[in-house]
Amino acid sequence: MKRIKSILQLCLISQLSFAAFAQDDSTMMAPEPPPTQLFGSGKLLLTGGIPNLDGAGGGGITTSALIGGYGTDGQVGGYANYSLVDVNDYSLTTKSIGFGLFNRVELSASKNEFDMEQIGPNFGLGEGYTFKHDVVGLKVRLFGDAILDQDSWMPQVSIGANQKESDNRTVLGAIGAQDYKDTETYLSATKLFLDIPLLVNFTARHTRANQNGILGFGGDQQADKEWLAEGFAALLLNDNLAVGMEYKQNPDNLSFAKQDDWKDMFLLYTPAKHISIAIAYVDIGDVAQESNQTGYYAALTVNF
Numbered sequence: 001m002k003r004i005k006s007i008l009q010l011c012l013i014s015q016l017s018f019a020a021f022a023q024d025d026s027t028m029m030a031p032e033p034p035p036t037q038l039f040g041s042g043k044l045l046l047t048g049g050i051p052n053l054d055g056a057g058g059g060g061i062t063t064s065a066l067i068g069g070y071g072t073d074g075q076v077g078g079y080a081n082y083s084l085v086d087v088n089d090y091s092l093t094t095k096s097i098g099f100g101l102f103n104r105v106e107l108s109a110s111k112n113e114f115d116m117e118q119i120g121p122n123f124g125l126g127e128g129y130t131f132k133h134d135v136v137g138l139k140v141r142l143f144g145d146a147i148l149d150q151d152s153w154m155p156q157v158s159i160g161a162n163q164k165e166s167d168n169r170t171v172l173g174a175i176g177a178q179d180y181k182d183t184e185t186y187l188s189a190t191k192l193f194l195d196i197p198l199l200v201n202f203t204a205r206h207t208r209a210n211q212n213g214i215l216g217f218g219g220d221q222q223a224d225k226e227w228l229a230e231g232f233a234a235l236l237l238n239d240n241l242a243v244g245m246e247y248k249q250n251p252d253n254l255s256f257a258k259q260d261d262w263k264d265m266f267l268l269y270t271p272a273k274h275i276s277i278a279i280a281y282v283d284i285g286d287v288a289q290e291s292n293q294t295g296y297y298a299a300l301t302v303n304f
Contacts, residue, residue, distance in 0.1 A: 043070040050301045051081040054135045055096035055110030062230045064201040065158035065190035069100035087295035091115045106139040114214045137162045146190045155191040164213040175256045177216025197236040219253030242268040260285025276301040
């Protein structure tokens, strides 16, 4: 009997040990959560924004603190854009591309072509003479999250810089511009209020750009940079549609041509998460001696 009892105890101990081992092994073999997709689009719809004329993420004519594309903190996003501004006597086309790295850093580039159309001969230039203008930009998110921090009034704040250069040096010198290239810096604050829902932005830009740099930098009236304000407010009507307005202060450096502030009223439609279509009524005032320049803005943006 003692022998049988010892064998039963040994079997019981073996079963308990095996059960404990099996439990530990099942814990070790539990599936891990899938890793964050590096090239992803985790942000909310419509918060990818559209690139402005400089190629930086924001609105059509303003810059925001948001990092372009739909990538979240663990993702890389990006965008490509084509836009057209067509006013009474001029037109401007912009092609831009940008990348958002981990919702922290944005790298962007744009190419602008400003067509003087029928006005060119008035300045001793050919009909359809085109000013070409390139921009390379960098933006860094300093703190805050415009989308996730809904329990705080703290906005998302970013700092950035744009290196701008025109290839029309001779003409720019003739109209009184101080330089054909320059670097702008800016500080932006952006906040999304989901309960309204309203997206608001304010940017302070340190600049001396004539018509955003297309007509050079500085002039005979003002050579130095100054801090100017710009911003927008956008009301999200539903998951795919937003309306709003933008305003951008500009310096007035050239006696050759007065420069006014820019403003627009826009409609942003996102038929699919990776595609955005923007249209706007724009008023850019006086441009190169031609007054009351109003017209439309249209842009197609692909976000990824």
